[in-house]
Amino acid sequence: MEILLAIMTGILYASGIYMIMxxxxxxxxxxxxxxxxxxxxxxxxLGRITKGEPPIIDDSQKVLEGIYADPIPQALILTAIxxxxxLQSFAIILVKRAYKVxxxxxxxxxxxxxxDS
Amino acid sequence: xxxxxxxLPLVVHLFFSIVLMFFWNKVNFQKTFSVCxxxxxxxxxxxxxxxxxxxxxxxxxxxxxxxxxxxxxxGDMLAATLxxxxxxxxLAVSIFSTVSVINARLRFGYFSVFHFLLLGLNGAFLxxxxxxxxxWFEIIIISSFVLISIGGEKNQLEGAVKYFALNFxxxxxxxxxxxxxxxxxxxxxMADISMKIAEVENRTLVEICAVLFxxxxxxxxxxxxxxxxLPASYHTPPSAVSAxxxxxxxxxxxxxxxxxxxxxxxxxxxxDNLLIALAIMTIFSGGIGALIQTNIxxxxxxxIICHIGFMIGGLGLFTEVAIxxxxxxxxxxxxxxxxxxxxxxxxxRIKSNFNMKKIGGLYxxxxxxxxxxxxxxxxxxxxxxxxxYWPKISLxxxxxxxxxxxxFGALIFGSLITLVVIAKLxxxxxxxxxxxxxxxxxFLFFDQMKLKDKFLFVFPITFLTFVTxxxxxxxxHIQQLSQRIASExxxxxxxxxxxxxx
Numbered sequence: 065m066e067i068l069l070a071i072m073t074g075i076l077y078a079s080g081i082y083m084i085m086x087x088x089x090x091x092x093x094x095x096x097x098x099x100x101x102x103x104x105x106x107x108x109x110l111g112r113i114t115k116g117e118p119p120i121i122d123d124s125q126k127v128l129e130g131i132y133a134d135p136i137p138q139a140l141i142l143t144a145i146x147x148x149x150x151l152q153s154f155a156i157i158l159v160k161r162a163y164k165v166x167x168x169x170x171x172x173x174x175x176x177x178x179x180d181s
Numbered sequence: 182x183x184x185x186x187x188x189l190p191l192v193v194h195l196f197f198s199i200v201l202m203f204f205w206n207k208v209n210f211q212k213t214f215s216v217c218x219x220x221x222x223x224x225x226x227x228x229x230x231x232x233x234x235x236x237x238x239x240x241x242x243x244x245x246x247x248x249x250x251x252x253x254x255x256g257d258m259l260a261a262t263l264x265x266x267x268x269x270x271x272l273a274v275s276i277f278s279t280v281s282v283i284n285a286r287l288r289f290g291y292f293s294v295f296h297f298l299l300l301g302l303n304g305a306f307l308x309x310x311x312x313x314x315x316x317w318f319e320i321i322i323i324s325s326f327v328l329i330s331i332g333g334e335k336n337q338l339e340g341a342v343k344y345f346a347l348n349f350x351x352x353x354x355x356x357x358x359x360x361x362x363x364x365x366x367x368x369x370x371m372a373d374i375s376m377k378i379a380e381v382e383n384r385t386l387v388e389i390c391a392v393l394f395x396x397x398x399x400x401x402x403x404x405x406x407x408x409x410x411l412p413a414s415y416h417t418p419p420s421a422v423s424a425x426x427x428x429x430x431x432x433x434x435x436x437x438x439x440x441x442x443x444x445x446x447x448x449x450x451x452x453d454n455l456l457i458a459l460a461i462m463t464i465f466s467g468g469i470g471a472l473i474q475t476n477i478x479x480x481x482x483x484x485i486i487c488h489i490g491f492m493i494g495g496l497g498l499f500t501e502v503a504i505x506x507x508x509x510x511x512x513x514x515x516x517x518x519x520x521x522x523x524x525x526x527x528x529x530r531i532k533s534n535f536n537m538k539k540i541g542g543l544y545x546x547x548x549x550x551x552x553x554x555x556x557x558x559x560x561x562x563x564x565x566x567x568x569x570y571w572p573k574i575s576l577x578x579x580x581x582x583x584x585x586x587x588x589f590g591a592l593i594f595g596s597l598i599t600l601v602v603i604a605k606l607x608x609x610x611x612x613x614x615x616x617x618x619x620x621x622x623x624f625l626f627f628d629q630m631k632l633k634d635k636f637l638f639v640f641p642i643t644f645l646t647f648v649t650x651x652x653x654x655x656x657x658h659i660q661q662l663s664q665r666i667a668s669e670x671x672x673x674x675x676x677x678x679x680x681x682x683x
Contacts, residue, residue, distance in 0.1 A: 084346065084350065089342065092342075092346055096346075096349055099350075099353050100353065103353050103356045103357050103360065106357060106360045106361075107356070107359075107360035107363065109364075110360045110361060110363060110364030111360075111363065111364065112364075134367075136363070136369070137360075137363065140312055140359075140360075140363070143312070143316065144356060147316070147319045150323065151319075151322075151323065151349060154323070154326060154345075155345060155349070158326070158330060158338070158341060158342065158345060159342065161330075161333060161338060162338040162339065162341070162342050165333065165335050165338050166335060166338060166339060171342075174339045174342065174343070176335070176336065176339060177336050177339050177340050177413055177414070177416070177417055
């Protein structure tokens with residue numbers, strides 16, 4: 065399972081970074097989405113995958129016993145998903161707006177700010 | 182609990198930004214309210230600073246979950262100092278925004294987002310939990326995306342796309358590093374990580390994790406091969422926005438580097454050498470970049486990059502003297518960089534242009550203002566006894582002691598090139614006669630403004646100049662403070678004890 069997820073993470077990272085490095089702004093958004101998912105999956109894998117109980121302590125006990133799943137990576141992923149969702153929606157609006165104003169989708173054309181003014 | 186006071190800077194800004202949202206269209210009210218809010222925030226920051234100064238490191242365990250299970254907020258001397266500096270810059274930029282940013286922009290929630298940005302900065306300085314640091318970083322970048330694209334001019338959107346793409350990428354790398362670190366040590370509390378990281382057997386993975394952190398924070402703080410987003414975007418928004426970005430956003434990256442490399446990844450010769458090598462390259466590329474630019478805002482942007490190198494290199498030396506120099510430089514740099522961009526905004530308002538070739542004669546027309554602007558420029562070079570001079574002594578001394586002669590050379594080169602560029606800027610902008618160019622007709626020039634507006638333009642610059650003068654002439658106090666912070670950072674056991682005292 066870990067091997068499979070590790071390969072999956074690698075593919076998501078590679079394709080995400082590849083997409084970000086393309087010249088098209090739409091592909092930039094796709095790359096951002098893929099990369100975000102890759103990172104979330106990475107945290108999930110590195111948080112150790114276990115087939116265990118939910119980490120809830122019984123009334124009768126003081127500490128957890130037996131094999132239990134670590135809840136923290138899931139909390140981290142949840143936070144990261146929410147944040148990247150917000151950023152992605154901002155990115156879509158920004159790119160749409162930029163396309164309307166700049167009339168181009170090609171990053172190579174976006175070089176007016178580098179000129180002296 | 183009395184030591185909850187370190188949360189006050191966060192609560193204040195959160196409250197003000199929410200209140201400001203209720204007055205979306207009332208621009209005049211927003212202006213007054215934001216300035217008052219920043220005065221209050223400055224008061225709170227001074228109080229927190231004095232409290233931490235007198236009583237030592239303060240911690241708050243949120244939700245009363247003891248460390249390392251809950252999120253810990255740690256107000257040590259470094260965090261308190263940076264909160265104070267944030268408040269000072271925030272106040273100056275807020276006053277400057279009321280007159281320099283046009284109302285059309287202010288109507289889209291400028292001040293509300295501005296307070297969210299300050300909230301994020303304060304949070305990043307005060308948190309003691311590495312994932313929480315990520316969350317604050319996200320708050321900072323989301324606010325900065327809004328501020329950089331508000332107004333939606335052609336240039337701005339172009340800059341915003343580049344700024345967005347690279348900062349988002351940096352966050353993803355930071356998150357990757359965080360995932361790897363959690364996989365290694367199984368905790369997120371920075372003090373706890375600091376204790377557990379020494380026991381990790383897989384040192385290679387620790388080193389890879391450190392490099393991932395370096396890349397993530399390096400993009401944010403604009404160090405050598407990762408700075409290209411900065412010259413492409415920082416000059417596009419209004420000067421007030423550039424000022425707060427220049428003063429604080431890259432410095433929060435430096436802060437994160439200082440925190441991570443003094444607390445978590447220690448005693449690694451490879452990393453220290455890497456930091457010094459990157460610092461040398463950063464100083465060279467930033468300095469050369471500043472030399473060839475003719476747009477004054479771009480010149481100042483390359484200075485940001487150049488002077489980031491001083492701090493990164495000092496961190497790489499990792500001796501107490503060097504760290505004290507870094508902290509002093511950080512204090513000096515936040516104030517001075519904010520001020521430089523405010524000045525560029527004022528020059529633009531007087532001459533309606535940023536290009537050095539097309540402006541001139543500022544000294545003949547405005548001798549008093551020129552004198553005022555000369556102080557920050559001279560401080561930037563580091564002419565004794567102004568503020569840029571003192572930290573350079575510590576850094577040069579430390580680099581000599583550590584026998585890092587390349588870094589020593591880079592420091593001298595960086596200072597010299599700053600001098601050359603400022604001399605060029607001074608002779609072009611201030612001494613040269615005004616070349617004949619056509620001024621735009623529909624433009625509110627500085628002369629035509631009401632006295633009140635003129636005052637609001639000049640007051641923030643004067644305020645920050647006085648702070649710079651204090652840093653220069655009261656260098657003894659700042660030096661003592663920096664040394665205290667440096668000794669706290671070098672003995673990270675103090676930090677760990679403060680977090681786990683209960």
